[in-house]
Amino acid sequence: MLANDTVAQKKMVPNQPDYRKIGAPLPPFVLQKTTGGAFTNTNLKPGKPVMMMIFSPQCEHCAYTIDSIKNNAALFKNTQLVLVAEDRNKQYMKGFISKVNIGANPLFKNIGTERGNLVYYIYNYQILPQVNFYNSNNKLEKSFTGTAPFDSLKMYIK
Numbered sequence: 432m433l434a435n436d437t438v439a440q441k442k443m444v445p446n447q448p449d450y451r452k453i454g455a456p457l458p459p460f461v462l463q464k465t466t467g468g469a470f471t472n473t474n475l476k477p478g479k480p481v482m483m484m485i486f487s488p489q490c491e492h493c494a495y496t497i498d499s500i501k502n503n504a505a506l507f508k509n510t511q512l513v514l515v516a517e518d519r520n521k522q523y524m525k526g527f528i529s530k531v532n533i534g535a536n537p538l539f540k541n542i543g544t545e546r547g548n549l550v551y552y553i554y555n556y557q558i559l560p561q562v563n564f565y566n567s568n569n570k571l572e573k574s575f576t577g578t579a580p581f582d583s584l585k586m587y588i589k
Contacts, residue, residue, distance in 0.1 A: 454571060456569055457565045458549055458553065459549075460545055462545050464543040465544075479511050480566055482507075482588060484512075485554050485560060488526065496578075496581070499584075501531070514541065515545050555574065559577070562584060
């Protein structure tokens with residue numbers, strides 16, 4: 432998104448926060464889970480941090496990041512994991528889940544597509560995946576893009 436687009440967005444929706452800035456709240460969302468049903472921001476457990484990853488099921492970097500998360504699942508004692516792809520990727524989701532072998536893993540239960548404004552609000556239009564960490568008050572703490580080494584992410588997982 433260009434800087435002018437951000438200005439235009441704020442003019443269209445007065446007093447809307449810039450969800451990409453550190454300290455911004457997690458925006459409302461409705462995730463259509465690949466396994467069926469929906470998961471929304473209201474389903475997040477209060478007082479627990481959130482790791483939200485925007486990804487594409489056709490992205491190799493995204494698959495590598497998922498493998499790293501899977502290999503470090505024990506670190507996610509208190510951090511909630513939400514994996515979001517754009518709704519236009521819905522047809523590729525089941526194949527991706529099978530490819531990265533996370534179908535039965537409870538850590539990955541909140542994976543799906545979103546057709547609302549979540550990706551538009553938080554994606555900074557750099558390299559996928561984008562991993563956002565929200566603190567226990569659902570405020571943006573840190574954002575990583577592309578092939579950030581998992582060691583960089585670890586310090587934000589609780």
